[in-house]
Amino acid sequence: MKPVKVGICGLGTVGSGTFNILQENAEEITRRVGRSIVVEQIGARRDNPTCDTTDIDITRDIFDVANNPEVDIIVELIGGTSVARELVLTAIENGKHIVTANKALIAEYGNEIFEKAQAKGVMVAFEAAVAGGIPIIKTLREGLSSNKIEWLAGIINGTGNFIMTEMSEKGRAFDDVLKEAQELGYAEADPTFDVEGIDAAHKLTILASIAYGIPLQFEKTYTEGISRITAEDVSFAQEMGYAIKHLGIARRTKAGVELRVHPTLISKKALLANVNGVMNAVMVKGDAVGPTLTYGAGAGALPTGSSVVADIIDVARTLTADPTNRVPHLAFQADQLSDEAILPMxxxxxxxxxxxxxxxxxxxxxxxxxxxxxxxxxxxxxxxxxxxxxxxxxxxxxxxxxxxxxxxxxxxxxxxxxxxxxxxxxxxxxxxx
Ligand SMILES: NC(=O)c1ccc[n+]([C@@H]2O[C@H](COP(=O)([O-])OP(=O)(O)OC[C@H]3O[C@@H](n4cnc5c(N)ncnc54)[C@H](O)[C@@H]3O)[C@@H](O)[C@H]2O)c1
Ligand SMILES: N[C@@H](CCO)C(=O)O
Ligand code: NA
CATH class of the missing domain: 3.30.70.260 (ACT domain)
Structure with missing residues (x-):
């Protein structure tokens, strides 16, 4: 079978991780998919020293990739919402499938993007957008599809959890740890997204839509960050038997859906209380399965690349499938999304x-x-x-x-x-x- 051709846009932290996994694991990937996956073209402003891109067609204009007739799948890894939205909509218009790690784009423009993708019969995959390397989208959308989801709660921002852990365990200063998170490639381009809970709210918005079959409603997600938590709060909480974790919580009640991101006291004995550093974890309580926990690295080049490449593999496997038989973008059929209320705080x-x-x-x-x-x-x-x-x-x-x-x-x-x-x-x- 002829290879599946991928165009990567953005060769930063996640772009480089994605590129390197595709090269390094090419043989295994071919054995899994039944055909090879090749990088046809890269759109990047500059080279990335961690990638050997010899023999790869590199363009400085990412729209060349979206308009390249040879490319089957566009991998959007530039971040941000304005150019990324235009890029993704252009690629969809050209009949290309999309893989993205961009939670801001999906949380804020996902409804529009999925509608267009549905009309064009293409897939938009976004596993890397939520909790980096953890397969939480696949878990919720497919693995737990037999359940009514009662609630989910997760540590879904690696930078924030890294900062809180280093501050409480080593007494390090906030700014110092944030700087290290940036150097390690964990933080968003604008780190206030991490620190003020916006990034976690993007991710929670996506998880809740997949859990409950509701449209993406980022503007209704209550958002509070970690910046006002003091060392004194942490020490009093510990004395009372609690850890403070920054959580995204979605819960279905009779009155509607709770959607909130904020620092939270949880028992020191709770599994989530022991999720530290850049690690993320999401607990999902299904009515049939009971509580489940998914744990792993929430940020970083290779963990995030792991999810991006898994999505590329997923798309490659179902390229020729009848679009009506594919797993829906938000887990529920597009015409079956409900208008269940999001509860005010x-x-x-x-x-x-x-x-x-x-x-x-x-x-x-x-x-x-x-x-x-x-x-x-x-x-x-x-x-x-x-x-x-x-x-x-x-x-x-x-x-x-x-x-x-x-x-x-x-x-x-x-x-x-x-x-x-x-x-x-x-x-x-x-x-x-
Ligand atoms: N870093 C992580 O651990 C992580 C994890 C999960 C998701 N994400 C998401 O992945 C995306 C990329 O994040 P990143 O950490 O790799 O960022 P990054 O800043 O390291 O990489 C982005 C790259 O895109 C390039 N770029 C931006 N606009 C461009 C344009 N118009 N034309 C060409 N190149 C352009 C930049 O030069 C940069 O090299 C973001 O949406 C981010 O939220 C990141
Ligand atoms: N800045 C994000 C990247 C992963 O989405 C984080 O720290 O969790
Ligand atoms: Na994920």
Whole structure:
């Protein structure tokens, strides 16, 4: 059979990993697919010293690749959303299949891209877009397709998890660890995407659509990053038996779907509490299977390239299949996506860890507990600490589950007390059993 011809656009971290795996594992890949996969052309602004591209046709204009009649599959690895969207839509218009690692593109423009791909009978594969090397898209879309998904929760940003781990285990400074994550090729071009939770929200948006058969709704995903978590929060949480992890959580309730990304206290004994460094992991609870866990490197050239190449193999295997028999882009048939509501944050119910600074004076604690109780919030535990040479002391309160709306009202009232200094730090608590 004649080879499948691939055009790679973007030869950075992921592009180089993809190229090198295709070269290194060519023989095995041919044995798996039944035909060879060759790199027909590369579109790149500059060469990548980690790749031997001798004898490969390299163009500086990525649209040459999208318009190259020889290319069967376009591999989009330039990142960003404006040029990438134009590139992908052009390639689809030309009847090419797409493989991409670009979660921003899929989360924000996936509905449009899938519609066009469906009309043209081409595939768009994006395993590398969520949790790098972990086959979580395939797991949800195919492996767990017999289940109603109850909830999923994951550590889905490698850079953020790497920063939190290095800070809490080695006491390193935030900026220093972020710089290392950038040098290692983990971080997004704009690292605020990692640190402020936007990248995780892109990924959660994609996972939720595949889990529940709903259109991609990035704008409705609640997004909070790791930048305001302090070493003190981590140490109080540890003292109470918890780890703080940055999680993406999607849960189906009777009222609608919860879609939220935020730092979360989870029991130190929970499996996810032990996922450290650049590692990612996603727990999925299906009604038939129960809880499952997928774990592996969430970023980096070869782990991400592993997913990109697996997608290329998948597309190569089904190139000639009748498009109506392929696995749908969002796991459910395109005309079967539902308009199930995404719940506003006010409606979410969970426990809270509150860390505040108060005047060390009689009656302050009583005022705070009174406010919590008025708002229907019951306390699970309290830590109050002396601080030498200061009458401002930390107070940490853990609450039982309560609606976010009640907690907002309570926090506003607590912050208005004259004996409470500054803002109340709130971190949500989840029981992932
Ligand atoms: N780095 C990771 O670990 C990782 C993991 C999963 C997904 N991703 C995603 O993969 C994509 C690529 O990320 P990366 O880390 O490889 O980025 P990168 O910056 O290392 O590589 C991108 C490359 O594309 C090139 N490029 C950009 N625009 C171009 C254009 N118009 N024409 C030609 N070349 C162009 C850049 O010069 C660069 O070499 C992004 O969407 C990212 O979110 C990255
Ligand atoms: N910047 C992303 C790359 C993988 O998607 C991360 O750190 O997880
Ligand atoms: Na993946």
């Amino acid at each position: 006010d409606e979410i119910e969970c426990g809270f860890f509150l860390n505040m600074t108060i005047q060390d004076r009689a009656g302050v604690l009583a005022n705070i507990t009174q406010i919590l109780s008025t708002n229907g919030i019951s306390i699970e535990s309290v830590i109050q600490r002396e601080r030498e040479g200061s009458d401002l002391v930390p107070l940490v309160v853990m609450t039982h589950d309560v609606k976010e709306r009640n907690m907002n009202a309570a926090i506003a009232a607590i912050e208005a007390l004259p004996d409470v200094a500054g803002a109340v730090q709130r971190i949500r608590v989840e029981n992932l059993a």
